[in-house]
Amino acid sequence: MKSYNLTHLEELEAEAIYILREVASQFEKPALLFSGGKDSIVVAHMARKAFWPAKIPFPLVHIDTGHNFPETIEFRDEFVRKIGANLIVGSVQQSINEGKVVEEKGFNASRNALQTVTLLETIEQHKFDCAIGGARRDEEKARAKERFFSHRDEFGQWDPKNQRPELWNIFNGRKNMGEHFRVFPISNWTEMDVWQYILKENIEIPSIYLAHQREVFIREGVIMSTSSFIQQRDNEVATNMQVRFRTIGDATCTGAVESSADSIEKIIEEVAAARTTERGTRSDDKRSEAAMEDRKKQGYF
Amino acid sequence: MENSTINNETSSYLDMELLRFSTAGSVDDGKSTLIGRLLYDSKSIFADQYEAIEETSRRKGDENVNLALLTDGLRAEREQGITIDVAYRYFATPKRKFIIADTPGHIQYTRNMVTGASTSNLSIILVDARQGVVEQTCRHTFISSLLGIPHVVFCINKMDLVDYSEEVFEKIKKDLEAFSSKLEVRDIHFVPISALKGDNVVNKSENMSWYQGSTLMYLLENIHIGSDYNHVDCRFPVQYVIRPQSDEFHDFRGYSGRIAGGIFKKGDEVVVLPSGFSSKIKSIHIYNNEIEEAFSPMSVTMTLDDDIDISRGDMIVRENNQPNASQDLDLMVCWLNDKPMINGGKYALKHTTNDARCIIKEVKYKVNINTLHRIEDDKVINTNDIARITIRTTRPLLFDKYSRNRITGSLILINEATNETVGAAMIV
Ligand SMILES: Nc1nc2c(ncn2[C@@H]2O[C@H](COP(=O)(O)OP(=O)(O)O)[C@@H](O)[C@H]2O)c(=O)[nH]1
Numbered sequence: 001m002k003s004y005n006l007t008h009l010e011e012l013e014a015e016a017i018y019i020l021r022e023v024a025s026q027f028e029k030p031a032l033l034f035s036g037g038k039d040s041i042v043v044a045h046m047a048r049k050a051f052w053p054a055k056i057p058f059p060l061v062h063i064d065t066g067h068n069f070p071e072t073i074e075f076r077d078e079f080v081r082k083i084g085a086n087l088i089v090g091s092v093q094q095s096i097n098e099g100k101v102v103e104e105k106g107f108n109a110s111r112n113a114l115q116t117v118t119l120l121e122t123i124e125q126h127k128f129d130c131a132i133g134g135a136r137r138d139e140e141k142a143r144a145k146e147r148f149f150s151h152r153d154e155f156g157q158w159d160p161k162n163q164r165p166e167l168w169n170i171f172n173g174r175k176n177m178g179e180h181f182r183v184f185p186i187s188n189w190t191e192m193d194v195w196q197y198i199l200k201e202n203i204e205i206p207s208i209y210l211a212h213q214r215e216v217f218i219r220e221g222v223i224m225s226t227s228s229f230i231q232q233r234d235n236e237v238a239t240n241m242q243v244r245f246r247t248i249g250d251a252t253c254t255g256a257v258e259s260s261a262d263s264i265e266k267i268i269e270e271v272a273a274a275r276t277t278e279r280g281t282r283s284d285d286k287r288s289e290a291a292m293e294d295r296k297k298q299g300y301f
Numbered sequence: 302m303e304n305s306t307i308n309n310e311t312s313s314y315l316d317m318e319l320l321r322f323s324t325a326g327s328v329d330d331g332k333s334t335l336i337g338r339l340l341y342d343s344k345s346i347f348a349d350q351y352e353a354i355e356e357t358s359r360r361k362g363d364e365n366v367n368l369a370l371l372t373d374g375l376r377a378e379r380e381q382g383i384t385i386d387v388a389y390r391y392f393a394t395p396k397r398k399f400i401i402a403d404t405p406g407h408i409q410y411t412r413n414m415v416t417g418a419s420t421s422n423l424s425i426i427l428v429d430a431r432q433g434v435v436e437q438t439c440r441h442t443f444i445s446s447l448l449g450i451p452h453v454v455f456c457i458n459k460m461d462l463v464d465y466s467e468e469v470f471e472k473i474k475k476d477l478e479a480f481s482s483k484l485e486v487r488d489i490h491f492v493p494i495s496a497l498k499g500d501n502v503v504n505k506s507e508n509m510s511w512y513q514g515s516t517l518m519y520l521l522e523n524i525h526i527g528s529d530y531n532h533v534d535c536r537f538p539v540q541y542v543i544r545p546q547s548d549e550f551h552d553f554r555g556y557s558g559r560i561a562g563g564i565f566k567k568g569d570e571v572v573v574l575p576s577g578f579s580s581k582i583k584s585i586h587i588y589n590n591e592i593e594e595a596f597s598p599m600s601v602t603m604t605l606d607d608d609i610d611i612s613r614g615d616m617i618v619r620e621n622n623q624p625n626a627s628q629d630l631d632l633m634v635c636w637l638n639d640k641p642m643i644n645g646g647k648y649a650l651k652h653t654t655n656d657a658r659c660i661i662k663e664v665k666y667k668v669n670i671n672t673l674h675r676i677e678d679d680k681v682i683n684t685n686d687i688a689r690i691t692i693r694t695t696r697p698l699l700f701d702k703y704s705r706n707r708i709t710g711s712l713i714l715i716n717e718a719t720n721e722t723v724g725a726a727m728i729v
Contacts, residue, residue: 054545174720
């Protein structure tokens with residue numbers, strides 16, 4: 001007998017595509033937040049599938065901290081060119097220049113927190129009423145309760161106690177003036193699902209996800225890439241190591257892992273055997289146990 | 302993890318299925334411990350997560366590592382020490398990926414359980430072996446049945462505290478069978494477990510040799526979910542119309558959406574509702590792949606032989622099997638909002654890909670969810686109440702009974718002033 005059953009990846013993809021089409025139907029001016037990281041690449045890939053043979057009916061928005069790995073920006077531009085999408089860049093550097101935010105100083109200085117301001121400004125400037133993001137619920141405890149359609153008040157704030165119940169596959173994107181939504185089509189995916197999907201769909205990703213030789217130093221147990229954006233302490237000696245990145249964020253707070261996984265298959269094997277969660281390599285979450293929750297309330301992704 | 306598992310996971314992921322389940326139990330029945338146990342014994346916990354809860358357990362002076370801490374969520378509930386909303390968790394074995402909708406069991410949180418249950422294939426209901434069937438057990442079973450969850454697994458927990466007694470288990474099982482026979486649940490299972498010690502959760506218990514059935518994990522991995530979707534009545538709610546403005550696809554008009562029921566094949570004669578025009582399926586696509594047939598829950602794009610005016614909210618079906626079309630609907634509604642339902646009030650509603658407005662015509666009765674009795678003298682519908690009502694919509698909806706199709710049979714009510722989702726309704 002023929003089985004009318006989808007595999008887990010097919011079902012997750014069908015769900016994400018359904019949500020992307022809901023966004024295009026329910027909102028007037030949506031945008032897809034594109035960081036150049038694997039999660040946002042997967043979302044953009046599915047957006048392309050969802051609207052084929054038409055182009056993606058909304059722009060890609062990159063909130064650029066200015067502290068990027070050069071590989072990410074190269075990749076971003078090439079990716080956008082290939083899929084013929086429209087790219088909008090919101091610059092944290094510009095927010096700093098305009099005095100809207102103040103750059104952190106010292107050894108642990110990071111622009112991650114500043115992103116929030118630039119993001120909200122970009123949303124306001126372009127009058128976006130919905131920002132699609134690649135966040136997953138399994139990334140962090142505070143995200144386990146995030147909705148697919150996450151309502152934000154006119155200040156971009158998230159109120160964990162006042163989220164709309166989400167039932168079946170009916171999504172309520174109704175809003176009042178000035179309010180907007182964040183929508184997360186891959187909420188139900190895990191890191192493993194993302195890698196398996198990248199392999200199955202043969203999706204290109206920035207080279208820094210794969211093992212390569214890099215000049216690094218160790219800070220509080222985290223392997224950091226040397227870079228002109230980071231101030232090293234005297235005892236933080238640079239060495240060469242074979243590493244890869246599990247997430248791509250701001251270069252100042254994204255740690256690498258020692259790895260010889262130079263193919264997607266090997267990464268999947270490595271993820272299966274992994275000892276730490278992905279965000280464990282991001283030093284910004286370590287600042288406090290409830291760090292993510294605090295940033296979310298302020299309007300972070 | 303052993304090498305064999307790793308290789309397995311890399312190569313066999315193309316055959317893995319997805320199972321969504323929800324968990325319910327009264328406070329302290331051991332729900333958090335059970336979820337922690339499933340995650341831990343299936344090796345889905347990372348070292349840093351385990352170290353964090355080990356540390357917290359030590360700080361609190363717990364004797365064992367408290368697995369319940371793994372599912373601890375937002376700060377508010379950390380402070381109050383309770384779960385206040387639906388939280389989603391994930392784990393996988395080489396056979397299946399699991400999505401857990403973790404919902405709290407307090408009386409005021411019926412709405413959360415309804416929310417979690419709405420997308421589940423399976424419901425785990427915990428019963429404390431020392432207490433047996435209590436009011437909450439009945440309520441959880443009723444909600445699982447109301448929400449049409451195809452499979453229910455009763456876990457009789459804390460068997461270690463009743464000397465792993467077969468008698469205790471059998472008594473509870475009999476009580477549950479008696480109660481469940483009054484409800485529509487398709488597939489019921491009973492497993493005696495100890496979430497704390499691990500008996501019959503992932504590993505077979507050595508303390509209950511009298512139990513011949515499966516462990517909970519075996520059920521989760523093997524219960525047949527292929528027939529959970531309706532593959533009989535063809536329903537394709539049009540979600541989005543694709544019209545590329547390009548030379549290459551100049552005449553392309555694609556109707557996108559998620560199949561809500563039945564199996565659509567290329568060449569099928571179809572009818573478009575509400576217009577009633579008929580045509581033939583010319584092609585079915587997922588991206589640039591043409592496929593021969595499509596079924597629930599696939600997201601596809603269809604093209605038809607004829608150029609018909611079709612838009613979001615229309616439904617493509619088969620001529621000889623059409624949904625109901627009516628402005629008057631009978632509903633079982635679960636109220637989700639702090640403001641009571643207004644009898645005679647107007648609400649916005651969302652049903653499949655359709656938006657409409659409606660007026661509440663009548664409250665027939667409320668259900669006492671602990672006893673299943675009808676309450677006919679109190680018709681005020683507050684948060685967490687479940688009631689039978691009738692509504693009239695501004696235009697006809699294309700629907701099936703919820704018991705026949707969970708997608709075309711469900712709708713949500715929205716407060717038009719605040720835009721909050723205030724009611725979840727199943728069409729009867
Ligand atoms: N002896 C025993 N205690 C258990 C078992 N399962 C849970 N408990 C304990 O019961 C208490 C409540 O468990 P918890 O998982 O927090 O319950 P929840 O409120 O349903 O999430 C905790 O002290 C657990 O250690 C079990 O199988 N046997």
